[in-house]
Amino acid sequence: EAQVTQNPRYLITVTGKKLTVTCSQNMNHEYMSWYRQDPGLGLRQIYYSMNVEVTDKGDVPEGYKVSRKEKRNFPLILESPSPNQTSLYFCASSPTSVGEQFFGPGTRLTVL
Amino acid sequence: QQQVKQSPQSLIVQKGGISIINCAYENTAFDYFPWYQQFPGKGPALLIAIRPDVSEKKEGRFTISFNKSAKQFSLHIMDSQPGDSATYFCAADQTGANNLFFGTGTRLTVIP
Numbered sequence: 001e002a003q004v005t006q007n008p009r010y011l012i013t014v015t016g017k018k019l020t021v022t023c024s025q026n027m028n029h030e031y032m033s034w035y036r037q038d039p040g041l042g043l044r045q046i047y048y049s050m051n052v053e054v055t056d057k058g059d060v061p062e063g064y065k066v067s068r069k070e071k072r073n074f075p076l077i078l079e080s081p082s083p084n085q086t087s088l089y090f091c092a093s094s095p096t097s098v099g100e101q102f103f104g105p106g107t108r109l110t111v112l
Numbered sequence: 113q114q115q116v117k118q119s120p121q122s123l124i125v126q127k128g129g130i131s132i133i134n135c136a137y138e139n140t141a142f143d144y145f146p147w148y149q150q151f152p153g154k155g156p157a158l159l160i161a162i163r164p165d166v167s168e169k170k171e172g173r174f175t176i177s178f179n180k181s182a183k184q185f186s187l188h189i190m191d192s193q194p195g196d197s198a199t200y201f202c203a204a205d206q207t208g209a210n211n212l213f214f215g216t217g218t219r220l221t222v223i224p
Binding site: 004031033035040041042043044045048050056058059090092097098099100101103104105106 | 206210
């Protein structure tokens with residue numbers, strides 16, 4: 001089944017404790033992105049990747065890191081999480097730079 | 113600054129009625145306008161999309177109306193059904209920009 005998977009789905013952590021949210025797609029898509037969804041703000045892009053080893057900042061990159069060492073994986077790293085990073089995070093992939101994006105099921109992160 | 117403005121924030125419609133959600137944008141370089149549907153606990157999924165070279169696109173009960181001069185576009189759901197109850201996001205993208213800008217979302221409730 002063609003899909004984007006994220007792990008974990010739920011995570012509660014404390015301020016400053018490094019964490020990684022994994023994202024994997026099995027559709028051989030070149031483009032991948034991370035978004036955060038907050039009430040009243042919609043979805044905002046954090047980082048995107050156009051191919052292996054090629055990444056760039058989106059609208060809200062502060063406090064986040066990404067890497068793209070393999071085409072199928074695009075992990076999101078929070079080196080020192082803070083409470084304002086409490087949010088619902090989505091990974092997405094796309095075969096083209098403009099067009100349908102396929103979203104994962106989301107990761108709900110709470111930073112205490 | 114919100115690149116895409118969406119209204120209303122919430123909408124309640126009787127079964128069989130027409131649901132209308134509106135969006136507006138400022139950046140005339142946007143050339144792809146999708147609508148995403150999101151059910152609770154799920155990631156957004158593409159519902160329908162339009163390019164600015166056409167003024168209307170219809171897929172089943174869902175229609176996008178696009179007004180390039182007014183920089184507005186809207187989603188019409190005909191014969192609304194309880195199964196349409198979800199959050200709808202409009203979005204805008206620009207070829208080569210690698211950044212999909214979302215509206216703030218509309219929570220639609222269709223009452224049986």
